[in-house]
Amino acid sequence: MPHQFTSFRHPGRRIGTALVAVVICALVLTGLWISGEVRQAVPVTRAAGTGTSPSLSDTPVTGPAQSGTSTSPAGTVASTTASEPAVVAPSAAPVPADPPLVPDYILPPVTDGMVPVLTKVPTEQKVLFLTIDDGATKLPQDLKILQDNGIKASLFLAQSFISGNPAFFNDFVAAGSVVEDHSVSHALNLIQLPYAAQKAEICQMADFVQQHYGRRPVFFRPPGGPYTNVTRKAAADCGMKAIIDWEAKANAGKMDYQYGAALRPGEIVLMHFRPEFAADIQAFLAAQKAAGLKVVLLEDYLKTG
Numbered sequence: 540m541p542h543q544f545t546s547f548r549h550p551g552r553r554i555g556t557a558l559v560a561v562v563i564c565a566l567v568l569t570g571l572w573i574s575g576e577v578r579q580a581v582p583v584t585r586a587a588g589t590g591t592s593p594s595l596s597d598t599p600v601t602g603p604a605q606s607g608t609s610t611s612p613a614g615t616v617a618s619t620t621a622s623e624p625a626v627v628a629p630s631a632a633p634v635p636a637d638p639p640l641v642p643d644y645i646l647p648p649v650t651d652g653m654v655p656v657l658t659k660v661p662t663e664q665k666v667l668f669l670t671i672d673d674g675a676t677k678l679p680q681d682l683k684i685l686q687d688n689g690i691k692a693s694l695f696l697a698q699s700f701i702s703g704n705p706a707f708f709n710d711f712v713a714a715g716s717v718v719e720d721h722s723v724s725h726a727l728n729l730i731q732l733p734y735a736a737q738k739a740e741i742c743q744m745a746d747f748v749q750q751h752y753g754r755r756p757v758f759f760r761p762p763g764g765p766y767t768n769v770t771r772k773a774a775a776d777c778g779m780k781a782i783i784d785w786e787a788k789a790n791a792g793k794m795d796y797q798y799g800a801a802l803r804p805g806e807i808v809l810m811h812f813r814p815e816f817a818a819d820i821q822a823f824l825a826a827q828k829a830a831g832l833k834v835v836l837l838e839d840y841l842k843t844g
Contacts, residue, residue: 640666644805646781646841653771654759658784660805660840667806667827668693668837670783672721672760674701674708676812682710684820691836692810693783695721695760698747705751712752717838720744720756720779727763730770738773745777757843758783780843785809792818794826802830807837 644662647655660668674696685692694708694716701708712718722729722740729737741759749755759774764784774782786797788809794802802808810819827834 640664640835640840642840642842644841646843649775649780652775653768654775654779654781656766656771656782656784657807658786659803659807660837662805665804665832666835666840667802667804667808667830667832668840669808669810669823669834670695670719670760670785670837671810671812673697673725674812676814676816677704677707678812678814678816681812681816682714684817685711685716686714688820688824690834691715691717691839693758693837694718695758695783696748697721697725697762698723698744699725702747705747708752715836717754717836718748718752718756719758719760719783720748720777721760722762723747725762729761729763730765730767734769734773737770738776741773741779742777745779757781757838760784781841783807783837789819789823789826791815793822802826802832804832806832 642662643664644660646657649655660666669690669692671692672695674694691714692711694711696708696718708718720741721744723744724740726732726740729740732740745756755778757778757780759777759779759781760783761770766782766784771782785807787802787806788795790809790811792815796802808823810816810823813819
């Protein structure tokens with residue numbers, strides 16, 4: 540009996556062993572299949588940074604996305620933004636330039652051997668003209684004041700005031716102002732002098748201006764303003780085109796008017812190179828802006844060069 544019992548159990552043990560072996564083989568094959576799937580997936584994920592995956596951006600991804608564990612949304616947004624055309628803000632519209640000023644007045648010619656006299660330019664255009672006399676006081680800031688306010692002026696200089704330092708006014712000329720004739724000695728009694736003496740005062744100063752500033756003056760202003768027909772003839776004989784006087788002036792920090800109480804179109808304004816230059820120019824600018832007038836160089840307006 541014991542022998543028969545042993546023979547009966549032996550085939551079952553063999554079958555059990557076979558089943559265990561089958562199960563083990565199945566598990567091994569399953570593991571190999573899973574491992575193969577994992578190995579195939581890894582290269583696809585790493586390719587995200589190299590552009591091999593058609594679903595991802597070509598833009599290099601920084602930060603954790605480089606490890607191959609994830610794709611950075613920020614990297615995708617950056618790629619989209621970079622591929623779009625840049626948005627350029629429209630530039631400000633250019634400020635149109637003022638139209639060219641066409642003067643409505645022509646300076647009369649020399650008549651009967653005498654120059655015309657202007658105390659105001661007869662025009663309705665919104666312009667006025669600044670003239671600055673003498674040159675006795677030479678302050679470096681005066682030019683800057685004119686430049687800061689965009690002003691070019693006619694400078695009626697007298698030789699007796701500037702002969703010691705005529706070069707001081709070179710920068711004024713370079714900035715667009717023009718030197719004109721105010722006589723040699725600034726004689727306030729000029730009109731009492733004979734014709735020859737008046738002519739010498741005007742002509743010699745014209746020579747001086749041409750020598751130092753490279754342009755011969757075309758306008759003469761008598762010292763103090765008074766003139767006679769003798770003065771007009773002497774000016775003409777020295778090549779002047781007009782005597783220029785005034786009807787308004789900036790003086791001692793305020794405006795003085797011969798007519799009315801405000802600046803008018805065509806006004807010729809008198810100033811001086813004096814210690815109170817800054818205060819005078821401020822008074823002039825306030826009156827000019829209140830009147831709505833533009834400062835224009837007299838020589839440009841009258842086209843006399």
